Amino acid sequence: MSLPGQLTPSPRLLLGPGPSDAHPRVLTAMTTPLLGHLDPQFLQIMTETQEMLRQVFRTKNRLTFPVSATGTAGMETCLVNLIEHGDKAVVCTMGYFGNRLVEIAGRAGADVTVMQQTWGQVFDINQIREKLKEVRPKVLAIVHAETSTGAWQPIEQLGKLCHEFGTLLVVDCVTSLGCTQLEVDAWELDAVFSCSQKGLGCPPGLAPVTFSERAIAALKGRKTKVQSWYLDMSLIESYWGGDRAYHHTAPISMVYAIREGLRIVLEEGLEARWDRHLKNHKALKAGLLALGLKYTAAEGHQLPQLNAVRIPDGLDDAAGRKLLLNEFGIEIGGGLGDLKGKAWRIGLMGYNSKPSSVMLVLAALEQVLTKMGAKVEPGAGVAAASKVYVSG
Amino acid sequence: MSLPGQLTPSPRLLLGPGPSDAHPRVLTAMTTPLLGHLDPQFLQIMTETQEMLRQVFRTKNRLTFPVSATGTAGMETCLVNLIEHGDKAVVCTMGYFGNRLVEIAGRAGADVTVMQQTWGQVFDINQIREKLKEVRPKVLAIVHAETSTGAWQPIEQLGKLCHEFGTLLVVDCVTSLGCTQLEVDAWELDAVFSCSQKGLGCPPGLAPVTFSERAIAALKGRKTKVQSWYLDMSLIESYWGGDRAYHHTAPISMVYAIREGLRIVLEEGLEARWDRHLKNHKALKAGLLALGLKYTAAEGHQLPQLNAVRIPDGLDDAAGRKLLLNEFGIEIGGGLGDLKGKAWRIGLMGYNSKPSSVMLVLAALEQVLTKMGAKVEPGAGVAAASKVYVSG
Numbered sequence: 001m002s003l004p005g006q007l008t009p010s011p012r013l014l015l016g017p018g019p020s021d022a023h024p025r026v027l028t029a030m031t032t033p034l035l036g037h038l039d040p041q042f043l044q045i046m047t048e049t050q051e052m053l054r055q056v057f058r059t060k061n062r063l064t065f066p067v068s069a070t071g072t073a074g075m076e077t078c079l080v081n082l083i084e085h086g087d088k089a090v091v092c093t094m095g096y097f098g099n100r101l102v103e104i105a106g107r108a109g110a111d112v113t114v115m116q117q118t119w120g121q122v123f124d125i126n127q128i129r130e131k132l133k134e135v136r137p138k139v140l141a142i143v144h145a146e147t148s149t150g151a152w153q154p155i156e157q158l159g160k161l162c163h164e165f166g167t168l169l170v171v172d173c174v175t176s177l178g179c180t181q182l183e184v185d186a187w188e189l190d191a192v193f194s195c196s197q198k199g200l201g202c203p204p205g206l207a208p209v210t211f212s213e214r215a216i217a218a219l220k221g222r223k224t225k226v227q228s229w230y231l232d233m234s235l236i237e238s239y240w241g242g243d244r245a246y247h248h249t250a251p252i253s254m255v256y257a258i259r260e261g262l263r264i265v266l267e268e269g270l271e272a273r274w275d276r277h278l279k280n281h282k283a284l285k286a287g288l289l290a291l292g293l294k295y296t297a298a299e300g301h302q303l304p305q306l307n308a309v310r311i312p313d314g315l316d317d318a319a320g321r322k323l324l325l326n327e328f329g330i331e332i333g334g335g336l337g338d339l340k341g342k343a344w345r346i347g348l349m350g351y352n353s354k355p356s357s358v359m360l361v362l363a364a365l366e367q368v369l370t371k372m373g374a375k376v377e378p379g380a381g382v383a384a385a386s387k388v389y390v391s392g
Numbered sequence: 393m394s395l396p397g398q399l400t401p402s403p404r405l406l407l408g409p410g411p412s413d414a415h416p417r418v419l420t421a422m423t424t425p426l427l428g429h430l431d432p433q434f435l436q437i438m439t440e441t442q443e444m445l446r447q448v449f450r451t452k453n454r455l456t457f458p459v460s461a462t463g464t465a466g467m468e469t470c471l472v473n474l475i476e477h478g479d480k481a482v483v484c485t486m487g488y489f490g491n492r493l494v495e496i497a498g499r500a501g502a503d504v505t506v507m508q509q510t511w512g513q514v515f516d517i518n519q520i521r522e523k524l525k526e527v528r529p530k531v532l533a534i535v536h537a538e539t540s541t542g543a544w545q546p547i548e549q550l551g552k553l554c555h556e557f558g559t560l561l562v563v564d565c566v567t568s569l570g571c572t573q574l575e576v577d578a579w580e581l582d583a584v585f586s587c588s589q590k591g592l593g594c595p596p597g598l599a600p601v602t603f604s605e606r607a608i609a610a611l612k613g614r615k616t617k618v619q620s621w622y623l624d625m626s627l628i629e630s631y632w633g634g635d636r637a638y639h640h641t642a643p644i645s646m647v648y649a650i651r652e653g654l655r656i657v658l659e660e661g662l663e664a665r666w667d668r669h670l671k672n673h674k675a676l677k678a679g680l681l682a683l684g685l686k687y688t689a690a691e692g693h694q695l696p697q698l699n700a701v702r703i704p705d706g707l708d709d710a711a712g713r714k715l716l717l718n719e720f721g722i723e724i725g726g727g728l729g730d731l732k733g734k735a736w737r738i739g740l741m742g743y744n745s746k747p748s749s750v751m752l753v754l755a756a757l758e759q760v761l762t763k764m765g766a767k768v769e770p771g772a773g774v775a776a777a778s779k780v781y782v783s784g
Contacts, residue, residue: 003655004440007421007648009433019426019644029399030645031419034411036723039399048396068597069461072640073622104621197641203426203462205597206644219730227619229496230465246463246728249589251597252411253422254646258398265397331428336638 012325013352014111015332015361017147018175019197019204020349022257026202029260030253031359037250044127044241045259048251052262056200056270057192057210059184063233064260065240066196068251071174074193074207076104077227077231078170079141082191082215084224085109088130090167092123096148096337096341097172101141108227113137119338120296120308122153125161138218139168144182148347150308151297152180168215171334171353173196178265178350179277179305190215196254199273201350202261205254209233221239257311264351277304280353283388284346287362289368291376296343303347305353307346308339315372317341323371327363358385404717405744407753408725409539409698411589411596412741414649421652422645423563429642437651438632438642443655448569448592448662449584449602452660455625457632458588458598458650460643463566465597466585468496468621470562471533474583474607476616477501480529484515487562488540488729493533493602500619507739509747511701511730512688514545524557529562530610537567540728542700542737543689544572551580560607569600570657570742571669571697572778582607583762588646591665591697594653594740597646601625654740654784669696672745675780676738679754682776683761683768688735697745699738700731707764709733715763720756750777 003028014021023259043071044067046065054064067077079101081196083089089110091102094117105112113135117123123142140162144153155171162169163336168190176182182194190212197204211219211233219233226232230248239247265273285295293300293309317334321344325329333345348357362381427434430656434561438457438746459469471493475481481502483494486509497504505527509515524532530752532554537543547563554561560582569573571592578582582604603611611625618624622640626678631639631771673696677687685701687694703709709726713736714721725737740749754773761768 003658004651006746007424007437009424009427009431009437011425012427012431014426014428016428021427022645024424027423027645030422032399032401032404033419034414034589035401035404035405036406037411037596039401039404039717039723043397045401052395069622071645073461076620076622077743092422100621107617107619107621143406173700175751196645197426203643203645204641204776205430205646225499227499228468229492229499230468249411249460249587249596250596251646252589252596253414253419253461253595253649254643257645259399262659266395311417325431328407331431 011329013330013357013360014348015352015357016331016346017347018195018349019347020201020347022203023201023261023264023351025264026257028165029256032059034252036329037252038244038246041254042085043244045255047391049255049262050240050260052266053208053361054264056265057184058182059210060185061184061210061212061266063211063216063237066208067231068248069207070204071193071195071207071292073240074195074209074230075172076103077209077233078191078205079104080108080192080228080231081219081226082139082168083108083110084222087109087139088135088140089139090115090135090137090140092128093115094121094123094151095119095143095146096274097146099337101143101172102230105141113151116273120149122151122301125157128158129161132162132167136165137167137366139170141170143172145180145306147175147306148294148339150303150306152301152303156187158178164187174211174305175306178273180303181274184210196261197316197347200258200261200265205251206258268345277348277353280348280355280358281307283355283385284348284358286388287381290380293363296339305347305349308343311342311344312374315374320368320372324364325370330361330364352372403721405722405749405752407739407749408723409737409739409742410587410741412593412739412744414595415593415653415656415743417656418649419751421648425650426644429644431637434644435636437647441647441651442632442656444658445600448654448657449576449733450574450578451602453604455603455608455629458600459623460640461595461599463585463587463599466587467493467564468620469497469599469601469625470583470585472620472623473611473618473625474531474560474616475500475502475761478503480527481531481533482507482523484509484520484534486513486515486541486543486731487511487535487538489535489538492730493535497533502571512541512543513690514543514693517549520550520605521553522557524554528557529559529606531562533562535564537565537572537695537698539567539698540731541688544693544695544697548579555580560610567698568653570665572604572695573666577601583689588650590654590741592650592653593656594649597643598650607683626750646756668756669740669745672740672747672750675747675777676740676750678780679750679773679777682772683757688731697739697741700735701732701735704766706755707766712760712764714753715760716756722756747781
């Protein structure tokens with residue numbers, strides 16, 4: 001067989017649900033020659049990475065580090081470490097990733113009670129209170145930013161509520177970290193996981209996690225071993241924590257990447273970053289509405305970083321996305337699960353949340369919609385977005 | 393807190409047990425801007441990567457791909473997919489990584505029978521035959537290249553033997569793939585895992601795995617779900633296989649890396665690569681012996697790519713390695729487990745298996761040993777190695 005040639009992918013603007021484009025400084029950091037994973041200089045890099053990660057998570061949790069795998073492994077890490085066979089868990093699902101929580105909690109041996117919410121809606125804290133009263137679970141798991149629907153679940157009061165019932169709160173922040181406000185300590189979240197390829201502007205490959213002292217106590221109090229050796233927090237803690245005991249070989253280049261990504265986040269400042277995401281979302285939203293598109297998530301609960309809109313009746317999902325990709329190099333996401341074929345998902349995450357992304361995707365969408373036969377007022381999307389930028 | 397500065401690690405020559413240095417072309421490939429993980433161009437890259445991986449594994453197995461995590465996750469993948477609660481497993485351990493197989497098989501619910509061999513020795517096939525006769529296990533697991541001792545386990549006949557008893561053979565090839573001969577199909581291996589950061593000359597972060605049709609049949613015949621969702625081969629198969637069904641977000645940059653690493657391996661040719669590793673090992677071995685160092689692995693079973701030698705009596709392990717690191721920028725490995733403080737492990741893996749590594753580490757070792765008070769004949773190591781290169 002002849003070998004494939006040199007890597008020459010076409011340039012893309014990644015405005016889907018993730019990965020988002022990595023910041024150019026992050027890509028450059030990854031060319032740094034390797035250190036050994038037990039080299040004193042690499043241990044220092046690990047310490048710096050953990051300290052910055054704590055700042056970005058807004059936590060003092062000592063057990064804070066990136067798991068050496070992608071975001072879903074972060075989900076699995078949180079669940080398998082806190083759940084033993086037969087433990088009760090309540091899982092709130094309002095979309096595709098909530099369903100994944102249900103599936104993984106079940107495989108960890110949990111006795112799972114599922115709370116269902118209509119896709120695009122969010123949970124009311126009173127519903128959750130009633131269920132906690134009824135079930136008294138060890139763990140409640142919920143998605144902060146549901147990537148499949150673009151819905152933004154309020155969780156500010158949820159930790160306090162869970163702790164009234166002695167329940168640990170696990171939160172999926174895969175799509176919120178680095179994009180919208182997240183306060184691990186102030187909101188009393190117990191086990192939180194995220195990813196590297198969205199709000200942090202890095203390639204996929206790492207899953208930042210953080211465990212509260214309550215979660216650590218539950219971990220220490222286990223009667224059985226964690227079913228996964230690779231994801232066992234008590235073992236990984238000895239590696240990322242003080243002992244630096246060998247557990248696995250850290251993915252050196254990806255750690256270089258996230259260290260640079262976190263530096264960029266903190267240089268900008270978290271509040272400024274959240275504001276930026278909100279501002280670009282407002283402009284995009286004004287434009288999308290002007291193009292006649294409707295959000296799948298309920299008003300008031302729409303994520304700035306993930307804008308999911310219904311595809312107009314009669315238009316073909318895949319054909320539209322193909323035009324965007326081939327003619328503009330823009331990737332947006334299709335629908336998942338219940339929304340397959342029915343929604344487009346436009347991400348403005350991390351490095352890609354910027355006016356140039358907004359204006360280009362609106363101009364491109366207008367052209368694509370028009371080509372596909374939709375009635376669109378010429379220039380309406382771009383004009384509406386511009387107005388937001390100019391007059392606020 | 394002030395932020396950490398730009399990444400500026402000291403240059404290193406990584407001659408430990410891994411990571412080994414990544415090939416410069418691999419680091420360059422990682423700077424390629426991201427594609428989306430469902431982009432048609434990325435799907436093509438996945439196909440190319442799988443096809444090259446099959447060639448490097450010497451297999452036609454369709455279920456062949458890199459797991460999105462480090463080598464140990466590859467180990468866990470093989471075991472949790474093939475083992476259900478109560479299944480019998482025989483694990484052969486002759487070092488640290490054999491012990492890890494025991495631990496992970498146990499967490500997967502196996503009824504584990506452990507075969508122990510003295511560290512540095514290897515198993516005789518007749519011992520294994522007797523145990524298979526006695527236990528009739530579903531799975532037998534063994535390490536091909538035991539990184540903790542430098543011992544090279546013969547496995548050529550083992551697959552055939554296992555299949556006489558209806559047993560599946562799981563092999564840890566973390567330190568052999570890309571360094572020494574490995575014939576997945578010809579040797580009838582059923583589930584094999586490796587890593588990216590040794591013989592393939594990439595950064596750590598991926599775990600190539602391959603499953604035979606026998607292993608796939610066992611997977612399809614399971615009565616219970618695989619305990620890990622992230623590592624469930626039947627789900628990952630739908631992503632890396634024909635359907636391209638979304639499972640997790642592939643670590644794009646690491647896939648770019650391994651694609652380039654595999655291209656380099658195949659450009660060189662596998663036989664040429666194995667010969668290169670052997671030749672550089674012979675030179676290093678001559679030099680180490682001339683310096684008075686003794687291998688921990690038995691004669692005739694010493695790995696070319698991982699040379700573990702006893703530290704001379706009275707010399708301090710850490711002090712010696714620190715001198716090598718600080719004065720020469722060379723990393724070698726210390727001992728693990730039973731050999732902690734007693735052995736140095738010198739890797740000549742992938743890109744780093746070359747005469748310049750051999751000559752430099754011998755010259756540096758001579759100086760370090762002399763500084764530490766050992767009696768070493770000046771120039772003896774370098775001279776002995778040179779002789780091998782010059783006269784073969």
